Amino acid sequence: MLILFNKPYGVLSQFTDRGSPTARATLSDYVDLPGVYPAGRLDRDSEGLLLLTDDGRQQARIADPKFKLPKTYWVQVEGDPDDAALDRLRRGVRLNDGDTRPADVERIDAPAIWPRDPPIRVRAAIPDRWLSLTIREGRNRQIRRMTAAVGFPTLRLIRVSIGDWRLRDLAPGIWREG
Known part of the structure; x- marks a missing residue:
């Protein structure tokens, strides 16, 4: 499964926010699908396309710079x-x-x-x-x-x-x- 998500400004590109004294928005506030993970990152203060997948090989291929996507x-x-x-x-x-x-x-x-x-x-x-x-x-x-x-x-x-x-x-x- 591959998910295309439009990440809003201020949202972390992860499902949890461990270690922060204040709760920040994460992917779990928007995507309620078990077993999907972001393929790459997008800074908290950046917006736009973030891909999520449940396929570890696909995740690595999208995120790994050696593939030069x-x-x-x-x-x-x-x-x-x-x-x-x-x-x-x-x-x-x-x-x-x-x-x-x-x-x-x-x-x-x-x-x-x-x-x-x-x-x-x-x-x-x-x-x-x-x-x-x-x-x-x-x-x-x-x-x-x-x-x-x-x-x-x-x-x-x-x-x-x-x-x-x-x-x-x-x-x-x-x-x-x-």
Whole structure:
């Protein structure tokens, strides 16, 4: 079984929240299916497509970077990246844990998506821009670190696809079999 889930902002990509003094939202607040586990992770402050499966081999194939499944994100950044910044992302960016693989990146119009709760911070004097960014690896907070490394911090991050699986019109907090 494979589940496509639109993980809302603020939800942990796990079924329990051990060790936290305050209860935080987890997958168990949204998915009540025994025996499924996330295939990969999506940070608490990121949104979008998370795959869950009851097949350990499928889980490993989706999550393991050696298979290089492309993951595409819509990224709202602070500022308006110029061509030089986008070219740096396309070549790969040096992070504190080494160089990233080259990314596919392009400017996009603001997507027609759900409002975020809480909303992102907006600064009247600083524009923002949406990008579509595809990577084939999955380091911790990689997209956020990449955009910051080229001078454009991430304000909002939504994963829209993993391999051939697409978020499409799936609403936040809702799942479907894939």
